Amino acid sequence: MSAPNTASIPLDHGQRWRAFWVCVSVAALTILDLSKVNVALPSIEKALGAASTELQIVVSGYVLMFGLALVPFGRLGDQRSRKRLFLVGLTLFAAASVVCALAPTAEVLIAGRLLQGLAAGIQMPQVLGTIQQIFTGKERGRAFGLFGATISVATAIGPTLGGLLIAVGGDQDGWRWIFWINVPLCLLVIAGVVWLLPRTRRPVPGRVQLDPVGLLLFALMIVTLMWPFLFTTGSPDDDPRRWWTLVLFAVFAAGFVAWERRYAASGRAPLIPFSLFRIPSFRNGTLIVTTYFTAIPALFLLTTLFLQLGVGLPPVFAGMVSIGFAVASAISSWIGGNLIGRFGRPLVVWGLGVVLVSTVTLAVVAYLAPVGIVAYAMAGVYVVAGAGAGLVVAPNQALTLAEIPTREGGLAGSVGQLGQRIGTAVGTAVGLSLFYAAIYRDEAAGAHGIDVYHDAYAYGMVAVALFVAVAFLLGVVDLASRRRSRD
Numbered sequence: 001m002s003a004p005n006t007a008s009i010p011l012d013h014g015q016r017w018r019a020f021w022v023c024v025s026v027a028a029l030t031i032l033d034l035s036k037v038n039v040a041l042p043s044i045e046k047a048l049g050a051a052s053t054e055l056q057i058v059v060s061g062y063v064l065m066f067g068l069a070l071v072p073f074g075r076l077g078d079q080r081s082r083k084r085l086f087l088v089g090l091t092l093f094a095a096a097s098v099v100c101a102l103a104p105t106a107e108v109l110i111a112g113r114l115l116q117g118l119a120a121g122i123q124m125p126q127v128l129g130t131i132q133q134i135f136t137g138k139e140r141g142r143a144f145g146l147f148g149a150t151i152s153v154a155t156a157i158g159p160t161l162g163g164l165l166i167a168v169g170g171d172q173d174g175w176r177w178i179f180w181i182n183v184p185l186c187l188l189v190i191a192g193v194v195w196l197l198p199r200t201r202r203p204v205p206g207r208v209q210l211d212p213v214g215l216l217l218f219a220l221m222i223v224t225l226m227w228p229f230l231f232t233t234g235s236p237d238d239d240p241r242r243w244w245t246l247v248l249f250a251v252f253a254a255g256f257v258a259w260e261r262r263y264a265a266s267g268r269a270p271l272i273p274f275s276l277f278r279i280p281s282f283r284n285g286t287l288i289v290t291t292y293f294t295a296i297p298a299l300f301l302l303t304t305l306f307l308q309l310g311v312g313l314p315p316v317f318a319g320m321v322s323i324g325f326a327v328a329s330a331i332s333s334w335i336g337g338n339l340i341g342r343f344g345r346p347l348v349v350w351g352l353g354v355v356l357v358s359t360v361t362l363a364v365v366a367y368l369a370p371v372g373i374v375a376y377a378m379a380g381v382y383v384v385a386g387a388g389a390g391l392v393v394a395p396n397q398a399l400t401l402a403e404i405p406t407r408e409g410g411l412a413g414s415v416g417q418l419g420q421r422i423g424t425a426v427g428t429a430v431g432l433s434l435f436y437a438a439i440y441r442d443e444a445a446g447a448h449g450i451d452v453y454h455d456a457y458a459y460g461m462v463a464v465a466l467f468v469a470v471a472f473l474l475g476v477v478d479l480a481s482r483r484r485s486r487d
Contacts, residue, residue: 015198016134020143022197023127025189026086027147028154029093030120030127033062033182034424035158037113038301039315040166040175042308047172050106052436053231057110059301060230060425062117067421068222069121071271072215074129074414082126086193089122090186097182112179128413132401138341141398145337148394152329155296156386159304159319160326167316211263214271217256224249226422229429234436276404276412284478285400288348288471290419292355292392295467297424298431299359302460303378305435310453311371321379325386332390340395345482347395349475354388356468363461367454392471427467435460 041055050058077085096119099112127147135143165181166174228242260270277283300322307318336347361381369377397416404412438456447455 016139018196019130019134019198020146022189022192023130024147024150025192026090026123027127028150029090029182029185029189030124031151031154032158032161033116033120034297035155035300036162036165036178037062037158038297039159039162039304039308039319040178041305043166043171043175043315044106044109047175048103048106048109050109052234054106054110056232056429056432057230058106058113059428060226061110062113062120063421063425063428064223064226064230065114065117066121066124067226067418067425068219069118070125070414070418070421071218071411073122074125074411075269075271077126077129078411082130083193083197083199085122085126086197087190089119089126090190090193092122093119094183094186094190097179097186101176101179101183124417125411125414128401128417129411132404132413141337141340143337144398144401145334145340145394148337148390148397149330149333151393152333152386152390153326155300156322156326156329156382159300159322160316161319163314163316163319167314211260211268211271214256214260214263217252217259218271221249221252221256222418222422224252226425229426232429232433234433234438234440236440238433272411272415276415279403280478280481281403282400282412284474284481285396286416286419288352288474288478289393289396289400289416290423291467291471291474292352292396292423293420294423294427294430295359295464295471296355296389296427298427298460298467299362299464301428302431302435302457302464303362306366306453306457307375307378310450310457311374313375317375321375322382324379324383325389328383328386329390329393332387333394334390336391336395337398340398345399345475345479347391348399349472349479351388351391351395352468352472352475355385355392356465356472358382358385358388359461359465359468363458363465366457366461371450423467427464430463431460434463 037059041058044050044058045055073085073089093116096112096115099115100109103109103112131140131143131147161181162175162178165177168174169177224245227245231242232238257274260272260274264270264273277286303321304315304318307313307321308315311318332351336351339347358381362378362385365377365381366374400416401412435456438459439452442452442455
């Protein structure tokens with residue numbers, strides 16, 4: 001396999017943490033747009049007359065392009081300048097946000113969201129690669145703890161921020177502020193990259209290898225996998241023929257694996273070195289986080305829709321229900337990052353167990369709590385869920401990358417992020433389709449009022465709970481295998 005095209009530059013303590021906070025700012029900006037747009041879907045539907053399929057693509061199209069860009073730009077970042085890719089991604093993200101903010105139609109909004117997703121996919125691998133490169137040992141655990149706290153806060157605070165911006169901007173055009181705010185935020189982060197991010201590597205002469213055939217097969221594989229989920233809305237008009245693209249996915253996946261093995265056997269650097277998956281900590285951690293992120297974004301989206309459409313809360317108050325999750329997960333992420341070296345995988349399993357119980361409790365509370373207090377009751381459950389969630393993301397990230405060589409940190413982190421983005425697209429599609437399918441069914445049967453949304457929320461949350469349960473079981477299996485290997 002070819003040698004990397006960069007050499008690390010040693011950094012002192014202050015330089016490492018300055019680089020870390022710049023990276024965290026980029027990650028927060030990127031992840032925030034995954035969650036803050038969710039609360040705006042009803043407003044976008046009214047303002048642009050968007051159909052359910054178009055609303056689905058507004059959410060999942062971002063995820064699709066994010067996933068497509070992760071691996072190639074993770075590989076490129078490992079070979080060349082991460083700082084330059086930060087600047088390219090942030091500039092494109094700001095420009096795409098302007099397109100979204102000015103969008104006169106749903107089609108233009110979708111185009112802007114696709115560009116945003118591409119920009120996010122350029123940026124995120126550089127974040128993970130930089131953190132993996134500059135930290136080692138216990139300091140890496142603390143760094144990933146803070147990183148996990150940031151991701152948890154950004155994910156959970158997004159609906160609140162989105163609702164607040166809609167309240168400030170008004171029902172008709174307030175959703176546009178959700179995109180306008182990205183422009184000054186991007187400029188601030190760009191300034192941080194330019195003036196605060198130290199050089200972490202010096203280039204070494206050599207040709208960049210990106211495996212163009214592998215890139216094409218990879219893109220076709222991801223698109224055909226995610227395509228049917230992008231167009232799954234729960235509407236009776238959903239075209240069942242969309243599922244045939246999964247046959248094409250199987251063909252392209254087989255072709256991609258065969259090509260990558262042949263490419264690696266020739267002594268060149270493949271797009272994804274499958275040797276990574278022979279490392280149990282990386283393989284199992286990636287499976288756990290993929291399944292976990294199939295559940296969590298759908299959890300937030302379904303709760304926001306239930307509170308807006310069923311209970312009648314304004315967007316800002318519906319979004320505020322998740323604030324407790326953000327605070328609790330930030331605290332437990334920091335704690336988990338410091339304890340991961342002591343407890344290891346059991347910490348992740350405990351966290352998943354807490355999230356699973358909280359998910360079931362949310363569905364029960366939505367059914368049983370009176371309308372006047374249901375939002376407060378759900379907010380209380382979210383605090384408990386957040387405490388568990390913080391023990392999942394940061395510790396799992398540290399465990400997943402613990403045995404990965406530094407030179408492949410960006411690529412390995414990208415594979416994990418790709419799993420998260422695929423999981424997000426699949427989970428969101430499944431949750432939304434069950435939610436809206438229940439509404440269509442109940443309304444066709446003559447039902448009306450909050451009972452319709454009780455059923456819709458319950459059906460969607462069944463899927464969320466099942467995904468969390470699978471992640472929990474994967475954690476238990478990994479824990480058992482680790483104990484057997486030690487005996």
